[in-house]
Amino acid sequence: MTTKPPSGxxxxxxxxxxxxxxxxxxxxxxxxxxxxxxxxxxxxxAVDDLGDTFDGTVRxxxxxxxxxxxxxxxxxxxxxxxxxxxxLSLQRWLTEAVWPREAKLSPDDVWxxxxxxxxxxxxxxxxxxxxxxxxEETILDAALTTGQRVMAAGGILSAVAxxxxxxxxxxxxxxxxxxxxxxxxxxxxVAFSPHSAYDHSPERLxxxxxxxxxxxxxxxxxxxETQAERELVIGQHGRSATQxxxxxxxxxxxxxxxxxxWLDETDMAVLGNARAAIAHCPQSNGxxxxxxxNVPALLSAGLTVGLGTDGPASNDSLSLWDELRLAxxxxxxxxANPEALDAATALDLATRQGARAMGLDDVGELRPGxxxxxxxxxxxxxxxxxxxxxxxxGHVIWAASAEHVTDVWVAGEHVVAEGExxxxxxxxxxxxxxxxxxxxx
Numbered sequence: 001m002t003t004k005p006p007s008g009x010x011x012x013x014x015x016x017x018x019x020x021x022x023x024x025x026x027x028x029x030x031x032x033x034x035x036x037x038x039x040x041x042x043x044x045x046a047v048d049d050l051g052d053t054f055d056g057t058v059r060x061x062x063x064x065x066x067x068x069x070x071x072x073x074x075x076x077x078x079x080x081x082x083x084x085x086x087x088l089s090l091q092r093w094l095t096e097a098v099w100p101r102e103a104k105l106s107p108d109d110v111w112x113x114x115x116x117x118x119x120x121x122x123x124x125x126x127x128x129x130x131x132x133x134x135x136e137e138t139i140l141d142a143a144l145t146t147g148q149r150v151m152a153a154g155g156i157l158s159a160v161a162x163x164x165x166x167x168x169x170x171x172x173x174x175x176x177x178x179x180x181x182x183x184x185x186x187x188x189x190v191a192f193s194p195h196s197a198y199d200h201s202p203e204r205l206x207x208x209x210x211x212x213x214x215x216x217x218x219x220x221x222x223x224x225e226t227q228a229e230r231e232l233v234i235g236q237h238g239r240s241a242t243q244x245x246x247x248x249x250x251x252x253x254x255x256x257x258x259x260x261x262w263l264d265e266t267d268m269a270v271l272g273n274a275r276a277a278i279a280h281c282p283q284s285n286g287x288x289x290x291x292x293x294n295v296p297a298l299l300s301a302g303l304t305v306g307l308g309t310d311g312p313a314s315n316d317s318l319s320l321w322d323e324l325r326l327a328x329x330x331x332x333x334x335x336a337n338p339e340a341l342d343a344a345t346a347l348d349l350a351t352r353q354g355a356r357a358m359g360l361d362d363v364g365e366l367r368p369g370x371x372x373x374x375x376x377x378x379x380x381x382x383x384x385x386x387x388x389x390x391x392x393x394g395h396v397i398w399a400a401s402a403e404h405v406t407d408v409w410v411a412g413e414h415v416v417a418e419g420e421x422x423x424x425x426x427x428x429x430x431x432x433x434x435x436x437x438x439x440x441x
Contacts, residue, residue: 008037009037009056009057010034010035010036010037010042010054010055010056010057011034011035011056011057011058011059011412012032012033012034012035012054012056012057012058012059013032013033013035013059013061013065013374013409014031014032014047014058014059014060014061014062015031015032015033015061015062015063015064015065015376016029016030016031016062016063016064016379017029017031017063017064017065017379017392018031018032018033018044018064018065018066018366019064019065019066019067019347019366019393019396020044020067020365020366020367021066021067021347021348021351021352021364021365021366022348022352022365022366022367023344023345023348023352024344025343025344025393027392027393028044028045028046029046030046030047030048031044031045031046031047031065032044032045032046032047032050033065033366033372033374034050034054034056035372035409035412036412038412039371039372039411039412039413040362040369040370040371040372040411040412041366041367041368041369041370041371041372042368043368044366044367044368061376061407062379063376063377063378063379063380063406063407064376064377064379064384064392064396065366065374065375065376065377066351066366066374066375066377066396067351067352067364067365067366067373067374067375068125068126068127068128068351068364068373068374068375068408068410069124069125069126069127069128069320069321069324069350069351069354069375070126070127070128070129070306070307070320070350070351070352070354070355070358070363070364071121071126071128071129071130071307071308071309071318071320071354072130072256072277072279072306072307072308072354072357072358073130073132073220073256073258073279073281073306073308073309073310074117074129074130074131074132074308074309074310074311074318075131075132075133075310075311075312075313076113076114076117076118076121076129076131076133076139076143076311076312076318077105077109077110077113077114077117077131077133077135077139078098078102078113078133078311078312078313078314079113079116079117079120079312079313079318079433080101080105080109080113080433080436080437080440081097081098081101081102081311081312081313081437081440082312082313082316082437083313083316084097084098084101084313085097085098085313086287089226089288089289090225090226090228090229090288090290091228093288093314097313098313099159101440101441104439104440105134105440107135107138108436109436109440110133110134110135110138110139110142111135111138111141111142112142112429112432112433112436113142113433113436114131114133114138114139114142114143115142115143115145115146115424115429115432116426116429116430116432116433117312117318118142118143118146118148118150119146119421119424119426119429120312120318120319121148121318121319121320122146122147122148122408122410122415122416122421123402123405123408123416123419123420123421124318124319124320124321124402124405125320125321125375125377125402125405125408126148126318126319126320127148127149127373127375127408127410128148128149128150128151128354128355128358128360128363128364128373129143129148129149129150129151130150130151130153130191130220130256130279130308130358131143131150131151131152131153132153132155132193132220132258133152133153133155133193134154134155134157134160136152136153136154136155136174136177136190137152137177137181139152140152140177140181140185140188140190143188144185144186144187144188145423145424146415146421146423146424147187147410147413147415147421147422147423148187148410148415149187149188149363149371149373149410149411150187150188150189151188151189151190151191151218151358152177152188152189152190152191153190153191153192153193153218153220154170154173154174154177154178154190154191154192154193155193155195156170156171156174156192156193156194156195156200156208157195157199158195158199158200158204164204167200167204167207168207171192171207171208171211172211174190174192174193174211175192175211175215177190178190178191178192178215178217179215182215182217186411187410187411189358189359189360190217191212191217191218191219191220191358192208192211192212192217192218192219192220193219193220193221194208194219194221195221195222196221196222196223196229196241197221197223197233197237197241197244197245198229198232198233198236198241202237202244202247202248203248205244205245205248205250206248206249206250208250209248209249209250209252209253210249212250212253212254213249213252213253216253216254217253217254218253218254218255218256218358218359219250219253219254219255219256220255220256220257220258220279221245221250221255221256221257221258222257222258222259223241223242223245223257223258223259223260223263223278224240224241224242224257224259224260224261224262224263224267225258225259225261225262225285225290226261226262226288226290226291227262227291229241229262230262240264240266240267242263242266242267242270242271243267243270245257246270246274251270251271251274251276252274254359255274255276255277256276256277256278256279256306256357256358257271257276257277257278257279258278258279258281258308258310259278259279259280259281259285259290259293260278260280260293260298261285261290261291261292261293262291263293263294263298265297265301268297268298268301268303269301271301271303272301272302272303273302275302275304276303276304277303277304277305277306277356277357277358278293278298278303278304278305278306278357279305279306279307279308279354279357280293280295280298280305280306280307280308280323280327280349281307281308281309281310281315281323282307282323282326282327282330283309283310283315283317283322283323283326284308284309284310284311284314284315285310286326286330287314287315287316288314292330292333292334293330294334295327295330295331295340295341295349296331296335296340296341299345304353304356304357305349305353305357306349306350306353306354306355306356306357306358307320307323307324307327307349307350307354308323308354309322309323319401319402320350321400321401321402323350324346324347324349324350324397325346325397325398327341327346327349327350328340328341328342328343328345328346328397343393343394343396343397343398344393346397347396347397351364351365352364352365371410371411372409372410372411372412373409373410373411374408374409375405375407375408375409376405376406376407376408377396377400377404377405377406378404378406381404383395383399383400383401383404384399384400384404405419406418406419
Protein backbone atom coordinates (compact mmCIF):
# COMPACT_ATOMS: atom_id res chain seq x y z
CA MET A 1 0.00 0.00 0.00
CA THR A 2 1.64 3.20 -1.15
CA THR A 3 1.29 6.17 -3.48
CA LYS A 4 3.66 7.37 -6.13
CA PRO A 5 6.80 8.66 -4.37
CA PRO A 6 8.08 12.17 -5.04
CA SER A 7 9.95 12.37 -8.32
CA GLY A 8 13.04 13.94 -6.79
CA UNK A 9 12.79 16.75 -9.34
CA UNK A 10 12.27 20.32 -8.26
CA UNK A 11 9.40 22.21 -9.90
CA UNK A 12 8.42 25.86 -10.08
CA UNK A 13 4.76 26.71 -10.78
CA UNK A 14 4.19 30.16 -12.27
CA UNK A 15 0.73 31.64 -11.70
CA UNK A 16 -1.16 34.86 -12.26
CA UNK A 17 -1.96 34.89 -8.55
CA UNK A 18 -1.31 32.86 -5.39
CA UNK A 19 -3.42 32.82 -2.23
CA UNK A 20 -1.10 31.49 0.51
CA UNK A 21 -4.01 31.53 3.05
CA UNK A 22 -2.95 30.83 6.63
CA UNK A 23 -5.72 33.03 7.99
CA UNK A 24 -5.10 36.07 5.81
CA UNK A 25 -6.67 37.44 2.62
CA UNK A 26 -3.26 38.02 1.04
CA UNK A 27 -2.93 37.62 -2.73
CA UNK A 28 0.45 37.56 -4.45
CA UNK A 29 0.31 38.55 -8.12
CA UNK A 30 2.73 37.28 -10.80
CA UNK A 31 3.71 34.63 -8.32
CA UNK A 32 5.60 31.38 -8.12
CA UNK A 33 5.65 28.31 -5.88
CA UNK A 34 8.86 26.29 -5.72
CA UNK A 35 8.36 22.60 -4.90
CA UNK A 36 11.22 20.40 -3.75
CA UNK A 37 11.87 16.88 -4.91
CA UNK A 38 10.46 15.65 -1.58
CA UNK A 39 7.01 17.09 -2.37
CA UNK A 40 7.29 19.98 0.06
CA UNK A 41 7.16 23.71 -0.68
CA UNK A 42 10.51 25.48 -0.75
CA UNK A 43 9.40 29.04 -1.50
CA UNK A 44 6.30 31.12 -2.28
CA UNK A 45 6.35 34.68 -3.53
CA ALA A 46 6.34 37.14 -6.40
CA VAL A 47 8.55 36.08 -9.29
CA ASP A 48 10.45 39.36 -9.03
CA ASP A 49 11.33 38.51 -5.43
CA LEU A 50 12.23 34.86 -6.03
CA GLY A 51 14.37 35.59 -9.07
CA ASP A 52 14.32 34.27 -12.61
CA THR A 53 16.83 31.47 -12.17
CA PHE A 54 15.54 28.13 -10.92
CA ASP A 55 17.33 24.77 -10.90
CA GLY A 56 14.44 22.56 -11.98
CA THR A 57 11.39 22.35 -14.21
CA VAL A 58 9.45 25.57 -14.69
CA ARG A 59 5.74 25.28 -15.53
CA UNK A 60 3.71 28.35 -16.42
CA UNK A 61 0.27 27.22 -15.23
CA UNK A 62 -1.37 30.64 -14.89
CA UNK A 63 -4.63 31.02 -13.02
CA UNK A 64 -4.86 31.23 -9.24
CA UNK A 65 -3.07 28.77 -6.97
CA UNK A 66 -4.24 28.19 -3.40
CA UNK A 67 -4.03 25.50 -0.70
CA UNK A 68 -5.98 22.31 -1.23
CA UNK A 69 -9.16 22.11 0.80
CA UNK A 70 -9.35 19.88 3.89
CA UNK A 71 -12.46 17.81 4.60
CA UNK A 72 -12.40 17.25 8.36
CA UNK A 73 -15.40 14.90 8.57
CA UNK A 74 -16.61 12.47 5.93
CA UNK A 75 -18.06 8.99 5.43
CA UNK A 76 -17.15 8.81 1.76
CA UNK A 77 -18.01 5.14 1.00
CA UNK A 78 -21.62 6.16 1.65
CA UNK A 79 -21.52 7.48 -1.90
CA UNK A 80 -23.19 4.12 -2.60
CA UNK A 81 -26.21 5.54 -0.71
CA UNK A 82 -26.19 9.07 -2.08
CA UNK A 83 -29.58 10.80 -1.59
CA UNK A 84 -31.04 7.83 0.33
CA UNK A 85 -33.84 8.71 2.76
CA UNK A 86 -34.16 12.36 1.82
CA UNK A 87 -36.51 14.21 4.18
CA LEU A 88 -36.12 11.85 7.14
CA SER A 89 -34.88 12.93 10.57
CA LEU A 90 -31.39 11.77 11.55
CA GLN A 91 -32.48 8.70 13.53
CA ARG A 92 -35.03 7.54 10.93
CA TRP A 93 -32.54 8.26 8.16
CA LEU A 94 -29.96 6.03 9.86
CA THR A 95 -32.27 3.17 10.80
CA GLU A 96 -34.47 3.10 7.70
CA ALA A 97 -32.26 4.29 4.84
CA VAL A 98 -28.61 3.81 5.77
CA TRP A 99 -27.91 0.97 8.17
CA PRO A 100 -29.91 -1.67 6.22
CA ARG A 101 -27.75 -1.00 3.17
CA GLU A 102 -24.51 -0.71 5.13
CA ALA A 103 -25.17 -4.17 6.58
CA LYS A 104 -24.67 -5.55 3.05
CA LEU A 105 -21.40 -3.72 2.33
CA SER A 106 -18.35 -5.78 1.36
CA PRO A 107 -14.76 -4.53 1.55
CA ASP A 108 -14.78 -4.25 -2.25
CA ASP A 109 -17.88 -2.03 -2.06
CA VAL A 110 -16.08 0.21 0.41
CA TRP A 111 -12.97 0.34 -1.81
CA UNK A 112 -14.90 1.45 -4.87
CA UNK A 113 -17.04 3.88 -2.88
CA UNK A 114 -13.97 5.52 -1.38
CA UNK A 115 -12.21 5.54 -4.74
CA UNK A 116 -15.03 7.34 -6.51
CA UNK A 117 -15.53 9.70 -3.59
CA UNK A 118 -11.83 10.57 -3.52
CA UNK A 119 -11.99 11.22 -7.25
CA UNK A 120 -14.94 13.55 -6.69
CA UNK A 121 -13.12 15.37 -3.92
CA UNK A 122 -9.85 15.73 -5.82
CA UNK A 123 -11.65 17.15 -8.84
CA UNK A 124 -13.20 19.68 -6.45
CA UNK A 125 -9.83 20.58 -4.96
CA UNK A 126 -10.23 18.63 -1.69
CA UNK A 127 -6.74 17.24 -1.18
CA UNK A 128 -7.11 15.90 2.39
CA UNK A 129 -9.97 13.99 4.00
CA UNK A 130 -10.76 12.49 7.41
CA UNK A 131 -12.78 9.34 6.86
CA UNK A 132 -14.91 7.92 9.68
CA UNK A 133 -15.82 4.41 8.54
CA UNK A 134 -15.21 0.69 8.77
CA UNK A 135 -12.62 -1.24 6.77
CA GLU A 136 -10.07 1.45 7.56
CA GLU A 137 -7.23 -0.34 5.80
CA THR A 138 -9.38 -0.54 2.66
CA ILE A 139 -10.17 3.17 2.99
CA LEU A 140 -6.46 3.97 3.13
CA ASP A 141 -5.68 1.87 0.08
CA ALA A 142 -8.47 3.35 -2.02
CA ALA A 143 -7.83 7.00 -1.20
CA LEU A 144 -4.07 6.65 -1.56
CA THR A 145 -4.53 4.96 -4.92
CA THR A 146 -6.19 8.14 -6.17
CA GLY A 147 -3.39 10.27 -4.71
CA GLN A 148 -5.47 11.93 -2.00
CA ARG A 149 -4.13 12.58 1.50
CA VAL A 150 -6.29 10.61 3.95
CA MET A 151 -6.78 9.92 7.64
CA ALA A 152 -8.75 6.69 8.10
CA ALA A 153 -10.59 6.80 11.42
CA GLY A 154 -11.69 3.24 12.14
CA GLY A 155 -15.40 3.21 12.93
CA ILE A 156 -16.44 1.61 16.24
CA LEU A 157 -20.22 1.18 16.42
CA SER A 158 -22.26 -0.74 18.99
CA ALA A 159 -24.40 -2.31 16.27
CA VAL A 160 -21.37 -4.29 15.07
CA ALA A 161 -19.88 -4.76 18.55
CA UNK A 162 -22.86 -5.58 20.79
CA UNK A 163 -20.86 -7.48 23.42
CA UNK A 164 -17.97 -6.05 25.42
CA UNK A 165 -15.64 -8.70 24.00
CA UNK A 166 -16.67 -7.69 20.47
CA UNK A 167 -16.08 -4.05 21.35
CA UNK A 168 -12.60 -4.68 22.72
CA UNK A 169 -11.78 -6.77 19.67
CA UNK A 170 -12.84 -3.93 17.39
CA UNK A 171 -10.77 -1.40 19.32
CA UNK A 172 -7.84 -3.79 18.96
CA UNK A 173 -8.38 -4.03 15.19
CA UNK A 174 -8.16 -0.26 14.81
CA UNK A 175 -5.13 -0.16 17.10
CA UNK A 176 -3.42 -2.80 14.94
CA UNK A 177 -3.98 -0.78 11.76
CA UNK A 178 -2.64 2.32 13.51
CA UNK A 179 0.47 0.48 14.69
CA UNK A 180 1.17 -0.90 11.23
CA UNK A 181 0.20 1.94 8.91
CA UNK A 182 -0.10 5.36 10.60
CA UNK A 183 2.36 7.62 8.76
CA UNK A 184 4.12 4.52 7.47
CA UNK A 185 2.56 4.98 4.05
CA UNK A 186 2.90 8.17 2.05
CA UNK A 187 0.01 10.59 2.81
CA UNK A 188 -1.74 8.05 5.06
CA UNK A 189 -2.82 8.45 8.70
CA VAL A 190 -4.98 6.41 11.09
CA ALA A 191 -7.31 7.43 13.95
CA PHE A 192 -10.01 5.94 16.22
CA SER A 193 -13.69 6.72 15.61
CA PRO A 194 -16.13 5.60 18.32
CA HIS A 195 -19.50 6.72 17.03
CA SER A 196 -20.86 8.83 19.89
CA ALA A 197 -21.69 9.13 23.58
CA TYR A 198 -25.25 8.00 22.86
CA ASP A 199 -24.01 4.87 21.09
CA HIS A 200 -21.37 3.83 23.65
CA SER A 201 -21.25 3.68 27.44
CA PRO A 202 -18.78 5.89 29.34
CA GLU A 203 -16.76 2.75 30.11
CA ARG A 204 -16.42 1.90 26.45
CA LEU A 205 -15.39 5.46 25.60
CA UNK A 206 -12.73 5.26 28.31
CA UNK A 207 -11.36 2.10 26.68
CA UNK A 208 -11.03 3.87 23.33
CA UNK A 209 -9.48 6.90 25.03
CA UNK A 210 -6.84 4.70 26.66
CA UNK A 211 -5.94 2.96 23.39
CA UNK A 212 -5.71 6.25 21.51
CA UNK A 213 -3.78 8.12 24.19
CA UNK A 214 -1.26 5.27 24.44
CA UNK A 215 -0.46 5.80 20.76
CA UNK A 216 -0.84 9.57 20.53
CA UNK A 217 -3.71 8.92 18.12
CA UNK A 218 -6.59 11.22 17.25
CA UNK A 219 -10.13 10.30 18.29
CA UNK A 220 -12.91 11.35 15.89
CA UNK A 221 -16.41 11.21 17.37
CA UNK A 222 -19.92 12.55 16.71
CA UNK A 223 -21.06 15.07 19.31
CA UNK A 224 -24.31 16.96 19.91
CA GLU A 225 -25.59 16.74 16.31
CA THR A 226 -29.26 16.99 17.28
CA GLN A 227 -31.27 18.28 20.22
CA ALA A 228 -32.83 14.84 20.66
CA GLU A 229 -29.36 13.30 20.97
CA ARG A 230 -28.39 15.83 23.65
CA GLU A 231 -31.53 15.20 25.67
CA LEU A 232 -31.16 11.42 25.37
CA VAL A 233 -27.62 11.44 26.78
CA ILE A 234 -28.49 13.79 29.63
CA GLY A 235 -31.56 11.70 30.43
CA GLN A 236 -29.51 8.50 30.56
CA HIS A 237 -26.43 9.76 32.36
CA GLY A 238 -27.42 13.00 34.09
CA ARG A 239 -24.68 14.92 32.30
CA SER A 240 -23.87 16.12 28.82
CA ALA A 241 -21.97 14.11 26.24
CA THR A 242 -19.10 16.58 26.53
CA GLN A 243 -18.83 15.94 30.27
CA UNK A 244 -18.85 12.20 29.60
CA UNK A 245 -15.94 12.62 27.17
CA UNK A 246 -14.10 14.61 29.82
CA UNK A 247 -14.79 12.10 32.60
CA UNK A 248 -13.72 9.19 30.38
CA UNK A 249 -10.30 10.74 29.79
CA UNK A 250 -10.95 11.18 26.09
CA UNK A 251 -10.31 14.92 26.25
CA UNK A 252 -6.86 14.24 27.72
CA UNK A 253 -5.81 13.34 24.18
CA UNK A 254 -6.45 14.77 20.72
CA UNK A 255 -10.15 14.85 19.79
CA UNK A 256 -12.11 16.12 16.81
CA UNK A 257 -15.86 16.11 17.37
CA UNK A 258 -18.19 16.33 14.41
CA UNK A 259 -21.11 18.78 14.44
CA UNK A 260 -21.33 20.35 17.93
CA UNK A 261 -24.65 21.92 16.99
CA TRP A 262 -26.25 21.77 20.46
CA LEU A 263 -23.27 22.44 22.72
CA ASP A 264 -23.97 24.93 25.49
CA GLU A 265 -21.46 27.46 26.86
CA THR A 266 -20.26 25.10 29.58
CA ASP A 267 -19.60 22.35 27.02
CA MET A 268 -17.72 24.78 24.79
CA ALA A 269 -15.56 25.91 27.70
CA VAL A 270 -14.69 22.31 28.59
CA LEU A 271 -13.78 21.50 24.98
CA GLY A 272 -11.86 24.74 24.56
CA ASN A 273 -9.80 24.14 27.69
CA ALA A 274 -9.00 20.67 26.36
CA ARG A 275 -7.88 22.16 23.00
CA ALA A 276 -10.39 19.95 21.22
CA ALA A 277 -11.60 20.54 17.67
CA ILE A 278 -14.99 20.65 15.96
CA ALA A 279 -15.74 19.54 12.41
CA HIS A 280 -18.49 21.91 11.28
CA CYS A 281 -20.81 20.35 8.67
CA PRO A 282 -23.33 23.08 7.80
CA GLN A 283 -24.83 21.54 4.68
CA SER A 284 -25.45 18.11 6.22
CA ASN A 285 -26.82 19.70 9.40
CA GLY A 286 -29.18 21.78 7.28
CA UNK A 287 -30.34 18.90 5.10
CA UNK A 288 -31.14 16.71 8.12
CA UNK A 289 -32.74 19.60 9.99
CA UNK A 290 -30.29 19.22 12.87
CA UNK A 291 -29.67 22.92 13.41
CA UNK A 292 -26.82 25.42 12.97
CA UNK A 293 -23.64 25.24 15.03
CA ASN A 294 -22.57 28.48 16.70
CA VAL A 295 -19.18 28.76 15.04
CA PRO A 296 -18.30 32.26 16.34
CA ALA A 297 -18.91 31.03 19.89
CA LEU A 298 -16.85 27.88 19.28
CA LEU A 299 -13.93 29.97 18.04
CA SER A 300 -14.27 32.37 20.97
CA ALA A 301 -14.14 29.42 23.37
CA GLY A 302 -10.76 28.45 21.95
CA LEU A 303 -11.74 25.45 19.84
CA THR A 304 -10.12 24.67 16.53
CA VAL A 305 -12.83 24.45 13.86
CA GLY A 306 -12.57 22.67 10.53
CA LEU A 307 -15.17 22.14 7.83
CA GLY A 308 -16.63 18.77 6.82
CA THR A 309 -19.02 17.53 4.19
CA ASP A 310 -20.23 14.59 6.29
CA GLY A 311 -21.29 11.63 4.16
CA PRO A 312 -22.49 11.92 0.56
CA ALA A 313 -25.77 10.36 1.70
CA SER A 314 -26.54 13.34 3.93
CA ASN A 315 -25.03 16.23 2.02
CA ASP A 316 -25.11 14.93 -0.87
CA SER A 317 -21.99 16.52 -2.33
CA LEU A 318 -18.35 15.94 -1.44
CA SER A 319 -17.38 19.41 -2.66
CA LEU A 320 -16.21 21.44 0.33
CA TRP A 321 -16.94 24.67 -1.57
CA ASP A 322 -20.54 24.54 -0.32
CA GLU A 323 -19.32 24.38 3.29
CA LEU A 324 -16.81 27.14 2.65
CA ARG A 325 -19.66 29.42 1.64
CA LEU A 326 -22.31 28.18 4.07
CA ALA A 327 -20.12 28.47 7.18
CA UNK A 328 -19.85 32.29 7.06
CA UNK A 329 -23.39 32.65 5.72
CA UNK A 330 -24.88 30.64 8.59
CA UNK A 331 -22.68 32.38 11.17
CA UNK A 332 -23.77 35.80 9.96
CA UNK A 333 -27.42 34.80 9.73
CA UNK A 334 -27.41 33.20 13.19
CA UNK A 335 -25.88 36.29 14.82
CA ALA A 336 -27.43 38.93 12.53
CA ASN A 337 -23.88 40.25 12.22
CA PRO A 338 -22.04 40.48 8.86
CA GLU A 339 -18.74 40.55 10.77
CA ALA A 340 -19.39 37.26 12.60
CA LEU A 341 -17.13 35.21 10.28
CA ASP A 342 -15.06 36.93 7.61
CA ALA A 343 -13.90 35.48 4.30
CA ALA A 344 -10.29 34.95 5.38
CA THR A 345 -11.37 33.02 8.48
CA ALA A 346 -13.79 30.91 6.42
CA LEU A 347 -10.98 29.85 4.07
CA ASP A 348 -8.77 29.16 7.08
CA LEU A 349 -11.40 26.75 8.45
CA ALA A 350 -11.49 24.96 5.09
CA THR A 351 -7.70 24.61 4.90
CA ARG A 352 -5.18 25.19 7.71
CA GLN A 353 -7.57 24.90 10.66
CA GLY A 354 -9.14 21.76 9.25
CA ALA A 355 -5.67 20.23 9.02
CA ARG A 356 -4.79 21.32 12.55
CA ALA A 357 -8.04 19.79 13.78
CA MET A 358 -6.69 16.51 12.39
CA GLY A 359 -3.31 17.04 14.05
CA LEU A 360 -1.52 17.95 10.81
CA ASP A 361 0.65 21.06 11.06
CA ASP A 362 2.23 20.86 7.61
CA VAL A 363 -0.96 20.85 5.51
CA GLY A 364 -3.45 23.53 4.52
CA GLU A 365 -1.33 26.56 3.65
CA LEU A 366 1.26 27.50 1.06
CA ARG A 367 4.46 28.19 2.97
CA PRO A 368 8.00 26.80 3.01
CA GLY A 369 8.10 23.41 4.69
CA UNK A 370 4.43 22.58 4.12
CA UNK A 371 3.34 19.80 1.80
CA UNK A 372 2.75 20.99 -1.76
CA UNK A 373 -1.00 20.30 -1.71
CA UNK A 374 -2.07 22.92 -4.24
CA UNK A 375 -5.12 23.59 -6.40
CA UNK A 376 -5.48 25.79 -9.46
CA UNK A 377 -8.56 27.88 -10.24
CA UNK A 378 -9.25 29.11 -13.77
CA UNK A 379 -9.51 32.90 -13.53
CA UNK A 380 -10.81 33.22 -17.09
CA UNK A 381 -14.37 32.78 -15.86
CA UNK A 382 -17.32 35.13 -15.18
CA UNK A 383 -17.12 34.21 -11.47
CA UNK A 384 -13.75 35.93 -11.22
CA UNK A 385 -14.76 39.08 -13.05
CA UNK A 386 -14.11 41.94 -12.44
CA UNK A 387 -11.41 40.68 -10.06
CA UNK A 388 -10.50 44.14 -8.85
CA UNK A 389 -7.56 44.61 -6.45
CA UNK A 390 -8.75 43.89 -2.94
CA UNK A 391 -11.86 42.04 -4.15
CA UNK A 392 -10.52 38.95 -5.96
CA UNK A 393 -10.19 37.12 -2.62
CA GLY A 394 -13.90 37.63 -2.07
CA HIS A 395 -14.61 36.05 -5.46
CA VAL A 396 -12.79 32.90 -4.29
CA ILE A 397 -15.03 32.58 -1.22
CA TRP A 398 -18.37 33.79 -2.55
CA ALA A 399 -18.34 32.93 -6.27
CA ALA A 400 -15.90 30.07 -6.87
CA SER A 401 -16.97 26.43 -6.99
CA ALA A 402 -15.65 22.98 -7.81
CA GLU A 403 -16.18 23.58 -11.53
CA HIS A 404 -13.44 26.21 -11.49
CA VAL A 405 -10.78 23.77 -10.24
CA THR A 406 -8.66 22.62 -13.17
CA ASP A 407 -5.52 21.13 -11.64
CA VAL A 408 -4.50 19.62 -8.32
CA TRP A 409 -1.17 18.63 -6.81
CA VAL A 410 -0.79 16.52 -3.66
CA ALA A 411 2.73 16.37 -2.21
CA GLY A 412 3.82 17.83 -5.54
CA GLU A 413 2.23 15.03 -7.59
CA HIS A 414 -0.06 16.25 -10.37
CA VAL A 415 -3.16 14.18 -9.54
CA VAL A 416 -5.74 16.25 -11.48
CA ALA A 417 -4.89 17.75 -14.85
CA GLU A 418 -7.38 19.82 -16.86
CA GLY A 419 -10.21 18.62 -14.65
CA GLU A 420 -9.53 14.88 -14.76
CA UNK A 421 -7.73 12.62 -12.31
CA UNK A 422 -4.45 11.24 -13.61
CA UNK A 423 -4.20 8.27 -11.25
CA UNK A 424 -7.30 6.10 -11.80
CA UNK A 425 -10.06 5.64 -14.37
CA UNK A 426 -13.03 7.73 -13.24
CA UNK A 427 -15.48 6.03 -15.60
CA UNK A 428 -14.66 2.55 -14.31
CA UNK A 429 -15.18 3.76 -10.74
CA UNK A 430 -18.53 5.31 -11.62
CA UNK A 431 -19.73 2.09 -13.23
CA UNK A 432 -18.59 -0.02 -10.27
CA UNK A 433 -20.38 2.22 -7.76
CA UNK A 434 -23.59 2.33 -9.79
CA UNK A 435 -23.76 -1.46 -10.06
CA UNK A 436 -22.91 -2.03 -6.40
CA UNK A 437 -25.41 0.58 -5.21
CA UNK A 438 -28.17 -1.21 -7.10
CA UNK A 439 -27.28 -4.45 -5.33
CA UNK A 440 -27.43 -2.76 -1.93
CA UNK A 441 -30.85 -1.31 -2.73
